[in-house]
Amino acid sequence: MKIAELLRSAALVTAVAMIPATTATFAQVDGRAGPEFAKLFATYQRIKASYVEPVEDEKLIRGAIDGMLAALDPHSAYLDGSDLQRLETMIDGNYSGLGLSVVMEDGAVKVISPFRGSPADEVGIKAGDYITHLDGELIYGGDLDEAVQRMRGIAGTSIRLTIFRPGRDEPFDVSVTRGVIELEPVTFEVQAGNIGVITVNEFSRDVGQDVFRAWQGIQREAAGRVNGLVLDLRSNPGGSLDEAVELSDLFLSDGAIVSQRGRARGESLLYEAESVYRGEIADDIPMIVLIDAGSASASEIVAGALQDHRRAVVMGERSFGKGSVQSLLPLGRDAALKLTTARYYTPSGKSVQEGGIKPDIAVPQLSDPDWEKRRKYQLRESDLRNKLINEAGLKDEELVEDNLADPRFKLTADELKEQGVEDFQLHYALETLRRTTPSAVALRR
Secondary structure (H helix, E strand, O other): OOHHHHHHHOOOOOOOOEEOOOOHHHHHOOOOHHHHHHHHHHHHHHHHHHOOOOOOOHHHHHHHHHHHHOOOOOOOOEEEEOHHHHHHHHHHHHEEOOOEEEEEEOOOEEEEEOOOOHHHHHHHOOOOOOOEEEOOOOOOOOOOOHHHHHHHHHHHHHHHEEEOOOOOOOEHHHHHEEEEEOOEEEEEEEOOOOOOOEEOOOEEEOOHHHHHHHHHHHHHHOOOOOOEEEOOOOOOOOOOOHHHHHHHHOOOOEEEEEEEEEEEOOOOOEEEEEOOOOOOOOOOOOOOOOOOOOOOHHHHHHHHHHOOOOOOOOEEEEOOOOEEEEEEEOOOEEEEEEEEEEEEEOOOOOOOOOOOOOOOEEOOOOEEEEEEEEHHHHHOOHHOOOOOOOOOOOHHHHHHOOOOOOOOOOOOHHHHHOOOOOOHHHHHHHHHOOOOOOOOOOOOO
C-alpha cells in the first residue's frame, strides 16, 4: 500500500492528524545539534570498522531512528513495510489469524485486547496477558513483526500460546484455531425493556455512520419506543480523531467536542458539535457510556465530551489515559513517522493524559474471576516508560482510585454466573436504565 493511500485513510489506534513534511521543516535544525550529530556519525563509523561482524547500513540507520523515537514517548514510531501492512489491516481488516491487538513491551508480546468474537476472545485471552511462547518456542526478546506473522496463518490451523497472566502464579497454555478475522467496528442489540446497546470496537473508517445506522436499527427493533441507550466503549483502543468527533457530534447539538494544543503552527485546533451532523440523535433517551482501562484515545474523546456536556452518565472503570495526538509525516513513498504533535482536552479543558476519564459511577467487572487480581497489575498510560507528562502536573496519589468496599458489588463471579450474568458492567448499566425515570440524572442535563 502506498503511503499516500494510507494518509488518506488516516486510521490509527491513536488520535490521528496529518502534517505535510516540507523541506523548510527539515531545515529548521538547531545549530547546537552539530556536535551531537558528530557523536552519532562517530558511533556509526566505529561500528562499521570494529564490530565483530559486518553490519548493514540499513540496520544501523533503522536502529538509530527507532532509538530516537523510543526516547520521546511510547506512541511515536517509524512505519514502513510490515508496519504499514498492519496499519492497512487495522483500517480494512480482513485476514486469517487469532484476532489480537498486541504491542512489544520490554521485550515481551503484550495483548492490548482481543477483538470481540475472534478466536482469541473465544478461548479467553484477555487484555494485559503476556504471550511468552509460540508452539513451545520462547519469543521473549524477539521481534514483534515476526511474532505477529507466526500467529497469523491459514484459517483452520492451530497454534499453541503460552500465556502469563498477571495475578496468576503459573503460566498456562492455550491452543487457538485461526479463523478469518473480519473486523466489525460497530454492533448493536436491543435488550429487555427496549434498551439499546451499541458497541464500538474501534474507531476505523465510517464509525460515525455505522453508529447512526445502528441507532436506526435499534429504533426499528424497538418499534420506535426506545427507553434507554448504552454506548459500550470498553477495550476500545481508539482510532481516527475525525471519527471520534463525528461520533460525539451524533449525540450533541452545540458546544465543544475536543480541542488539541501543540507546539507547531496549525496544531492548536477546536472541534465543535454540528461540524458533521445537524442536531442530535436519541436526544430524549437516557444514556450510559461504558468505559474501562482498555478505553483509550478516541474512546476517551467521546466519553469526555458526553460527560462534560452531561449528555450521558459514564460508568465502569477509569480509562487508559492517552491524551495525545499522533500525526503521520510521510518520508518518501513507502515510509512515515507517527509522531506525537499535540495534547487533546475535553470540553471543560481537562487533559486526560495519564489521569484518564473518571467514571461518574465506578462499576467493577465482577463477572471476570481474575478481575481482582488483574487490577493490581493493570497497565495505563501513566505506567508507560517515557510517557508524555500531564501538563497539570498531577501527582500519582491524586490518581489513586477509591478502593473502599461498596455494598452493591459483593457478588462473586461464580454467584453471578449462577444468576446468568456474564457481563456485570453491562448488566448493571441495563438495570440502571430500566430504573431510570424521565427526571433522573441519566436523562436530564
